[in-house]
Ligand SMILES: *[C@@H]1O[C@H](CO)[C@@H](O)[C@H](O)[C@H]1NC(C)=O
Ligand SMILES: *[C@@H]1O[C@H](CO)[C@@H](O)[C@H](O)[C@H]1NC(C)=O
Ligand SMILES: *[C@@H]1O[C@H](CO)[C@@H](O)[C@H](O)[C@H]1NC(C)=O
Ligand SMILES: *[C@@H]1O[C@H](CO)[C@@H](O)[C@H](O)[C@H]1NC(C)=O
């Protein structure tokens with residue numbers, strides 16, 4: 001009797017622990033394919049393959065914070081690419097991938113095409129590893145304006161991003177580059193760019209270029225911060241330091257005052273492509289907007 005009671009409490013405790021541990025933070029953005037034909041059924045071969053793969057994922061990341069694999073046979077073949085931001089500590093990287101593999105099943109239940117982005121890592125199912133995937137393209141941006149938008153975008157940021165694109169493409173397996181520059185009015189511009197490790201140097205460059213060329217018409221033009229997210233590459237620019245930077249990589253402190261609070265704008269219209277776009281807000285949520293466009 002006593003033993004049973006103890007066991008019950010133990011199980012209950014475990015259940016609670018498990019329950020707490022499955023509360024993953026929201027993605028900064030995610031997308032799931034919208035067509036029923038890309039859905040799979042519970043307990044199908046695809047479901048089993050996916051779960052096998054996801055459960056092993058964070059343990060199998062390589063030293064560069066990258067993982068890609070495929071298991072199963074068509075049509076139940078599952079392919080996944082998971083990658084951490086190039087400057088993440090390995091423990092944060094594993095935690096992030098762990099979170100992403102659980103969160104993706106929650107936000108894209110039974111969807112075969114799914115992309116999830118955290119600040120620290122990205123997850124995508126990518127059936128053709130080694131090819132450039134530009135769709136969906138998601139912009140997430142801070143709605144506050146910089147003080148001299150044209151100078152910011154066309155001079156300082158441009159020079160910075162162009163040099164980062166080259167450095168990242170030529171970066172070997174770790175296609176990641178980060179730097180800062182002095183923007184207008186003594187603002188420090190922080191930027192990072194990254195491609196998935198499976199891309200060639202040329203494909204990486206093309207992917208980043210593709211996103212970069214959309215900046216002039218992007219609603220993120222002249223804003224304090226923006227994430228430009230595609231399955232094969234992404235880049236960020238902002239006038240404040242990045243989260244979770246490795247010690248020693250922090251940019252010098254800046255004296256600019258924090259951005260004023262901003263009212264969130266109404267949600268943008270959904271694009272007509274075959275993806276639904278969703279925006280999950282950051283902790284500093286009210287300063288962010290989402291905009292997404294099918295290529
Ligand atoms: C997808 O399936 C749901 C219910 O199973 C149905 O209501 C919806 O119309 C379907 N959508 C498409 C695009 O076929
Ligand atoms: C992962 O999720 C836990 C909560 O389950 C959270 O405390 C932690 O910050 C998350 N880590 C990352 C890197 O997302
Ligand atoms: C995701 O995986 C499914 C099934 O393998 C595939 O149909 C879909 O095209 C993949 N998405 C991308 C972007 O590769
Ligand atoms: C940013 O600038 C644009 C164009 O000058 C203006 O319409 C918009 O209201 C500004 N946004 C904020 C949050 O000040």
Ligand SMILES: *[C@@H]1O[C@H](CO)[C@@H](O)[C@H](O)[C@H]1NC(C)=O
Pocket residue numbers: 167179180181182
């Ligand atoms: C970062 O940018 C500065 C110019 O702003 C440049 O001198 C420096 O070489 C860059 N760092 C790297 C690692 O490319």
Ligand SMILES: CC(=O)N[C@H]1CO[C@H](CO)[C@@H](O)[C@@H]1O
Pocket residue numbers: 067068069070129197198
């Ligand atoms: C299954 C698969 O495609 N694995 C590839 C993952 O990426 C590495 C390069 O980083 C390839 O060598 C693997 O073949």
